[in-house]
Structure formats: structure tokens, C-alpha cells
Amino acid sequence: MLKTLVTAAIAAAGLSGAAIAQENDTLRVGMSGGYFPFTFVRQDELQGFEVDVMNAIGEEAGLDIAFETMSFSGLIGALEAGRIDTIANQITITPEREEAFVFTQPYVIDGAQVVTREGNTEIESVEDLRGKTVAVNLGSNFEQLLRDLPYADEIDIRTYESNIEQDTALGRVDAFVMDRVSSAQVIQESPLPLELAGQPFSEIRNAFPFRDTDEGRALRDRVDEALAALKQDGTLTEISQKWFDSDITTSATEAE
Known part of the structure; x- marks a missing residue:
């Protein structure tokens, strides 16, 4: 009081x-x-x-x-x-x-990164996401980055609260997009066979x-x-x- x-x-x-x-x-x-x-x-x-x-x-x-x-x-x-x-x-x-x-x-200065299943030869950069199903965290900036791409209408964007890498392994999506730093950690920590697809495609400042x-x-x-x-x-x-x-x-x- x-x-x-x-x-x-x-x-x-x-x-x-x-x-x-x-x-x-x-x-x-x-x-x-x-x-x-x-x-x-x-x-x-x-x-x-x-x-x-x-x-x-x-x-x-x-x-x-x-x-x-x-x-x-x-x-x-x-x-x-x-x-x-x-x-x-x-x-x-x-x-x-x-x-x-x-x-x-x-x-934090970072970049958006595409991650795929290990051995995927169809997706080597963000341009290759055309015609693919791509996962992002719900409410994240990565969803907007994808929707701002000139070919966004060719990407099937799926949103998840967390653990989107599990959906990649189960075959429900072709790739997911997250920040470069986290993607490297996910690949290191996850038991799933994942790898980076190309270089970061957008600098982000957090x-x-x-x-x-x-x-x-x-x-x-x-x-x-x-x-x-x-x-x-x-x-x-x-x-x-x-x-x-x-x-x-x-x-x-x-x-x-």
C-alpha cells in the first residue's frame, strides 16, 4: 500500500x-x-x-x-x-x-537457417523450398521470413510450438527453418539424422x-x-x- x-x-x-x-x-x-x-x-x-x-x-x-x-x-x-x-x-x-x-x-546477431534430414539432396538452399512442406515455430520471425519470400505461395508452411525436428524425422515435413545458432545445437544434441541445408539466408538481430x-x-x-x-x-x-x-x-x- x-x-x-x-x-x-x-x-x-x-x-x-x-x-x-x-x-x-x-x-x-x-x-x-x-x-x-x-x-x-x-x-x-x-x-x-x-x-x-x-x-x-x-x-x-x-x-x-x-x-x-x-x-x-x-x-x-x-x-x-x-x-x-x-x-x-x-x-x-x-x-x-x-x-x-x-x-x-x-x-544476438544471427541468421535464418534451413535444416533437413541427413542425405537430402533436393534441398540445398532456401530457393529449394518451393513445393516443399516446411516447419517453423509458431509466432516466430521465421514464419514471416518465409511468407515474405517472392515464392511463398509455393511453400506449405506448418507451424509448431516446439520440437519441430521430430516432425522432420517422421516425414511429415521436408525441412524446418530456425536460427543458425539453434540449428547447429539441435543437430548436435538431437538423436535424429539432421544437417544444415546451405548458408543462412537472412541476418536477424535479436x-x-x-x-x-x-x-x-x-x-x-x-x-x-x-x-x-x-x-x-x-x-x-x-x-x-x-x-x-x-x-x-x-x-x-x-x-x-
């Missing part, structure tokens, strides 16, 4: 959204908990690259991080409704999303979205400042090396 009165007094005094955000030091972070190695549950513990990055941001920015897991397809709606403050689940910056949210600087309000922008600024510090001191690179044995937080140009 006291905190509510203090916040109301700040608002009545006409202070900035940043001052309000400083009053609330808990950042509610939504994630699926089913996107290895970015966010997943093992032995009842939520872990992964996103979890480590968010915990580092919390320590740097003086924020308590409260993780909330839900289906990937429900994350954007939860953010819009104010049930969470941001999403840590490889959310790609797109023009449509920039109209709805404010983003931090990118913290960042943390916030609601476009005074409080949302103030929280975004705090997280963005922490991200800049973690990039500068090498913490982001260390976390990336831990999970991927490479630095996925910068582009090849930035790394030079």
Missing part, C-alpha cells in the same frame, strides 16, 4: 517515467523455457543463454529478475497486456514489432522488447545501459562462449 501511494505521488508530481521505473526494481521477464540452449528447464531448473544474460543484466542494472515461462506464441500478448515487462526468447527486431514496442540494442510507454521506455533504457556495459567488459562474450563456443553477440564486422 505504501509503495502504491509513493508511486501515485510521483506520478502526481509529474516526474518522469524513469523515476517511476526506479521505484520498481523487479523486471518481469517472459520466456518459453523450451528453446534449447537459449531457455530450457533441466532438473527443474530454468537455465540457458537467455537466463544467464538476464541475470547479468539484473546484477548490472540493480534489477531483480522474475522469470515467467509460457508458450512462445503467448509471449507477445503477455507483453502487450502488461503481464510481463520484456521477453528474453530471441525476439527479432522487425518493422512491425518496432511499431508496437521499443527495443534495446541487439544482443533484442529485448518493451511496451512503448514512459515506464516501458525507462526500463528499456536501464536494460540497454546494462547491455552496453556487459558488452564492453566482455561478460556477454563469456556467456556466449559458455553456451555456443563462439560469440553470437556481435556480427563478423563488429568482431573485427
